[in-house]
Amino acid sequence: MFGFRFVPDDSNFNFIALRKLAFALSLILIIGSVSLTAKNGLNFGIDFIGGTAIEIRTPEMPDLELMRRDLNQLSLGAISIQEFGRPDDLLIRVPQQAESADQKVAYKKCVEKAQKSPKSDLVCLTVQQQAIETVRGSLNGMFTESAVDYRRTEFVGPQVGKELKMKGLYAIIFSLIGILAYIWFRFEWQFGVAAIVALAHDAIATIGLFAFTQMEFNLSTVAAILMIAGYSINDTVVVFDRIRENLRKYKKKLLPELFNFSINQTLARTLMTSITTLLALLALYAFGGEVIRGFVVALLFGIIIGTYSSIFVASPVLLLMNVRGGKGKQPELAQEGA
Amino acid sequence: MVRIAPWKMFLILAVCLYGFAYSAPNILSADKTAWMKENLPGWLPNKTVNLGLDLRGGAHLLYEVDLDVVFDERADFMVQDLRKSLRDKKIGYKRIGTVPKGVRVTLRDDSDPEAVRKIIRKNDSRLLIDTSSEEPPVITATMDAVMIKEVQDQAISQSIEIVRRRVDELGTTEPVIQRQGVNRILLQVPGANAEDLKRIIGKTAKLGFHLVGQLGARAAGERMLPYVEEPGRTLNVKRRAVITGDMLDTAQPSFNQSSQPVVSFKLNAVGARKFCDVTRNNVQKPFAIVLDEEVISAPVINEPICGGQGQISGGFTIQEANDLALLLRAGALPAPMMVVEERTVGPSLGADSVAAGKTASLIGLALVLVFMLMVYGGFGLMANVALAVNVALILALLSSLQATLTLPGIAGIVLTVGMAVDANVLIFERIREEYRAGRSVISAVDAGYSRAMATIIDSNLTTLIAALILFSFGTGPIKGFAVTLGLGIMTSFFSAIMVTRLMVVLWLEKRKPSVLTL
Numbered sequence: 077m078f079g080f081r082f083v084p085d086d087s088n089f090n091f092i093a094l095r096k097l098a099f100a101l102s103l104i105l106i107i108g109s110v111s112l113t114a115k116n117g118l119n120f121g122i123d124f125i126g127g128t129a130i131e132i133r134t135p136e137m138p139d140l141e142l143m144r145r146d147l148n149q150l151s152l153g154a155i156s157i158q159e160f161g162r163p164d165d166l167l168i169r170v171p172q173q174a175e176s177a178d179q180k181v182a183y184k185k186c187v188e189k190a191q192k193s194p195k196s197d198l199v200c201l202t203v204q205q206q207a208i209e210t211v212r213g214s215l216n217g218m219f220t221e222s223a224v225d226y227r228r229t230e231f232v233g234p235q236v237g238k239e240l241k242m243k244g245l246y247a248i249i250f251s252l253i254g255i256l257a258y259i260w261f262r263f264e265w266q267f268g269v270a271a272i273v274a275l276a277h278d279a280i281a282t283i284g285l286f287a288f289t290q291m292e293f294n295l296s297t298v299a300a301i302l303m304i305a306g307y308s309i310n311d312t313v314v315v316f317d318r319i320r321e322n323l324r325k326y327k328k329k330l331l332p333e334l335f336n337f338s339i340n341q342t343l344a345r346t347l348m349t350s351i352t353t354l355l356a357l358l359a360l361y362a363f364g365g366e367v368i369r370g371f372v373v374a375l376l377f378g379i380i381i382g383t384y385s386s387i388f389v390a391s392p393v394l395l396l397m398n399v400r401g402g403k404g405k406q407p408e409l410a411q412e413g414a
Numbered sequence: 415m416v417r418i419a420p421w422k423m424f425l426i427l428a429v430c431l432y433g434f435a436y437s438a439p440n441i442l443s444a445d446k447t448a449w450m451k452e453n454l455p456g457w458l459p460n461k462t463v464n465l466g467l468d469l470r471g472g473a474h475l476l477y478e479v480d481l482d483v484v485f486d487e488r489a490d491f492m493v494q495d496l497r498k499s500l501r502d503k504k505i506g507y508k509r510i511g512t513v514p515k516g517v518r519v520t521l522r523d524d525s526d527p528e529a530v531r532k533i534i535r536k537n538d539s540r541l542l543i544d545t546s547s548e549e550p551p552v553i554t555a556t557m558d559a560v561m562i563k564e565v566q567d568q569a570i571s572q573s574i575e576i577v578r579r580r581v582d583e584l585g586t587t588e589p590v591i592q593r594q595g596v597n598r599i600l601l602q603v604p605g606a607n608a609e610d611l612k613r614i615i616g617k618t619a620k621l622g623f624h625l626v627g628q629l630g631a632r633a634a635g636e637r638m639l640p641y642v643e644e645p646g647r648t649l650n651v652k653r654r655a656v657i658t659g660d661m662l663d664t665a666q667p668s669f670n671q672s673s674q675p676v677v678s679f680k681l682n683a684v685g686a687r688k689f690c691d692v693t694r695n696n697v698q699k700p701f702a703i704v705l706d707e708e709v710i711s712a713p714v715i716n717e718p719i720c721g722g723q724g725q726i727s728g729g730f731t732i733q734e735a736n737d738l739a740l741l742l743r744a745g746a747l748p749a750p751m752m753v754v755e756e757r758t759v760g761p762s763l764g765a766d767s768v769a770a771g772k773t774a775s776l777i778g779l780a781l782v783l784v785f786m787l788m789v790y791g792g793f794g795l796m797a798n799v800a801l802a803v804n805v806a807l808i809l810a811l812l813s814s815l816q817a818t819l820t821l822p823g824i825a826g827i828v829l830t831v832g833m834a835v836d837a838n839v840l841i842f843e844r845i846r847e848e849y850r851a852g853r854s855v856i857s858a859v860d861a862g863y864s865r866a867m868a869t870i871i872d873s874n875l876t877t878l879i880a881a882l883i884l885f886s887f888g889t890g891p892i893k894g895f896a897v898t899l900g901l902g903i904m905t906s907f908f909s910a911i912m913v914t915r916l917m918v919v920l921w922l923e924k925r926k927p928s929v930l931t932l
Contacts, residue, residue, distance in 0.1 A: 080788050080789050081789070082789075085846070085850060131763065133762065183750065183752065184480065184483065184750050187747070187750035187751075200750075201612075202752045202753065204753070205612065205752075205753055208756075225760060225762050226758075226760050227759070227760045227762055227763035228757075228758065228759050228760065228763050229608060229756060229757070229758040230756065230757045230758070231753065231755065231756040231757075232754075232755050232756075233478075233753070233754035233755060235478075235754060236476065236754050236755045240889070243887050243889070244887070246887055247883055247884060247886075247887035247888070250883050250887070251879060251880045251883040251884070254879040254880075254882075254883055255876050255879055255880065258875060258876060258879060259876075262872055295888075295889070295892050296822060296891070296892060296895075298892075299822065299884055299888065299892045299895055299896075302880045302883065302884050303829070303877075303880060303884075303899070305880055306876055306877035306878075306879070306880030306881070307833075307877065309873075309876040309877075310836075310873040310874075310876050310877050311873075313869070313872045313873045313876060314840065314869050314872075314873055317868065317869040317872060318869075321865075341847065342843075344843050344846075345836075345839050345840050345843045348789065348835075348839045348843070349833065349835070349836040349839050351785065352782045352785060352786070352832045352833075352835050352836075352839075353829065353832035353833050354832070355778065355781040355782055355785060355832060356778035356779075356781065356782055356828045356829060356831050356832030357778075357828070357829065357832065358778075358781070359774050359775075359777040359778030359781055359828065360774045360778060360825055360828050360829075362774070362777075363770055363773040363774040363777055364770050364771065364774040364821075364824075364825065364828075365766060365767055365770035365771075365774075365821070367468075367763075367767060367821055368821055368822060368825055371822065371825065372825065375829070
């Protein structure tokens with residue numbers, strides 16, 4: 077049973093011949109992702125738009141319809157309830173509350189009053205905090221037999237949401253710049269362009285997945301996209317390293333043939349690493365709990381698409397450019413022997 | 415070169431040993447770790463991984479301090495000061511009032527603007543003064559950037575002090591209270607309930623000046639209170655406070671005539687009258703300054719204090735005077751604070767997440783181990799040993815650095831497990847290839863390692879870049895993901911290259927195989 081091979085040793089699959097099909101497929105994927113994102117938008121989580129999410133475990137089986145009706149009579153905007161991993165685990169989302177200037181002043185006055193009378197048990201709450209209290213009060217009223225277990229409460233104010241959004245955006249932009257700079261430094265520009273095309277392909281497709289499924293797009297999604305970017309480049313770099321090596325070795329070989337040859341040589345590794353990573357992620361998906369499931373789904377999708385793009389997008393794009401041309405740097409010599 | 419220098423071998427083994435030894439406390443039960451901490455010498459590894467709030471349960475609250483209120487208050491003080499000075503110097507003015515972060519005075523036509531400027535400058539030399547050339551002259555004095563920053567810093571540090579005192583009252587362990595940005599305070603309390611925290615922070619500290627009872631015997635209406643600074647020492651004070659915190663207008667650090675640091679305070683009208691009576695009747699007796707049931711100090715009344723102003727002296731250093739003034743003011747929050755972000759995880763979810771994380775990592779690890787063994791046989795076994803070293807090293811580093819492990823952090827470890835074998839896969843596939851191309855076993859192994867190296871560095875560095883950027887921009891749990899991912903890439907680089915290489919070389923030397931079973 078040992079020494080099992082996914083890829084036969086003499087694998088010589090003609091990937092490059094499939095490039096037109098792959099381009100068409102990728103083009104559909106990208107256009108689909110962009111238009112879906114434009115049309116449906118992303119289901120931004122409270123990290124980015126503000127609001128409150130409360131995860132509870134109910135002491136008895138909940139009647140979602142009834143709960144929905146009751147909570148939406150609190151006039152706190154559209155409150156959504158969904159099952160979260162188990163039928164008695166619920167995720168309740170309360171939208172950002174509009175806060176009038178009067179309410180702000182009232183809050184300030186309340187705090188001033190509390191400061192002047194230290195002995196009073198006056199507790200001041202902002203409109204947002206009041207909304208949380210109201211929802212909790214209503215939930216407590218629904219389950220009187222035993223207490224509701226408040227497993228998680230997350231509240232993000234509008235300003236913080238905006239900041240987190242900017243932070244996420246900066247993180248994506250700066251990692252792209254960082255990766256680009258590294259690729260530029262290590263490879264000739266043609267390789268860099270092709271690697272970034274593949275990376276953008278994967279990132280856009282992942283965003284497209286979120287637009288399509290309307291899964292919550294939050295801070296951990298941004299982390300997942302960065303991770304996917306790192307993985308996609310990693311996979312592409314391995315193939316490119318081999319193409320570069322072979323370009324030096326076989327100066328006469330036709331490029332499509334040489335590319336094919338290189339992809340086949342690295343195919344076993346590409347698949348092996350993707351499989352071990354996917355195995356680890358599948359364990360996380362199955363056993364890691366509901367909280368990180370969205371994160372893991374994004375990573376699973378990203379690893380698969382990253383593997384596809386390193387074979388079918390990055391190399392064919394590189395082929396479109398003049399890698400062997402007189403311009404540009406000569407391929408650097410990797411250390412041999414040593 | 416298929417040889418490893420002895421010192422290199424030693425170093426590799428030492429790092430492996432470090433990994434296993436320092437990750438070990440995490441596998442032991444909490445009782446055993448506690449026993450080890452008490453009974454074994456301190457240099458032995460006894461630290462465990464620091465669990466994040468999402469795993470141990472607890473509250474994360476981000477408060478925003480409304481600094482405008484503080485500036486408005488300061489502007490009011492400036493107006494009062496200036497009005498008094500103008501009256502003292504008999505300089506006429508038409509109007510005086512506040513502007514944002516400053517004061518504006520409209521002078522009479524016959525008043526000398528230069529004299530007013532001098533007064534303002536004398537009150538505070540850092541004010542930016544602007545004089546309009548119109549008639550009558552209008553002078554505007556506003557705080558400069560340094561002063562603005564000072565006021566902000568003071569308000570925030572005072573707020574933090576109050577928050578700390580309040581939170582300490584809950585008796586929770588290891589609260590994190592930090593300033594964030596200009597006007598925010600981050601509060602993270604493991605094991606706490608956000609509702610309790612919000613309630614307790616909304617309240618104000620209780621300050622009182624009490625008369626002190628007889629030494630020794632405790633009479634009715636008196637009680638023993640401990641000193642803040644000196645554990646064990648207590649003082650017998652009257653139960654009823656003469657002056658309470660709400661009678662205090664301000665308290666500032668200053669110096670007395672003999673240039674010693676003191677705390678000057680000012681009482682409101684009610685407090686001033688009361689304090690005057692009490693001090694007159696109790697000259698040469700001590701009175702206690704009590705904050706939240708603890709004695710801050712018990713100075714002796716030297717003379718009756720009327721007029722509402724007083725000084726507390728007690729051989730303070732400048733720092734101590736500052737602190738005491740702050741504590742006296744700390745009765746009240748300097749400005750309203752509101753929650754702008756809240757993330758609370760209850761104990762049940764935390765425990766579930768820890769269990770889920772453990773299961774997922776173990777199963778993920780097992781799947782990868784079995785798979786590697788299936789595909790690479792004996793070499794796979796070596797890669798698996800390296801993988802075990804890798805996981806041990808990540809845990810050891812997390813424990814030693816006392817970095818925080820979050821749920822996404824666990825995901826990062828699992829992901830690293832999947833990706834850590836990549837370096838070995840690259841090497842093994844290359845060895846297979848070189849062997850097929852007709853090289854001898856030793857030469858194929860040698861070529862496999864050296865040729866795969868550049869690729870391994872390239873591919874690891876790109877992921878490391880993503881992890882570093884995630885670390886600098888990420889917040890909370892996501893930062894935990896970046897930490898484990900980054901550490902995992904670095905440790906996997908060591909384990910996959912050094913550790914397996916050591917094993918492969920030893921195997922080659924011992925067996926001298928002529929056929930490669932890979």
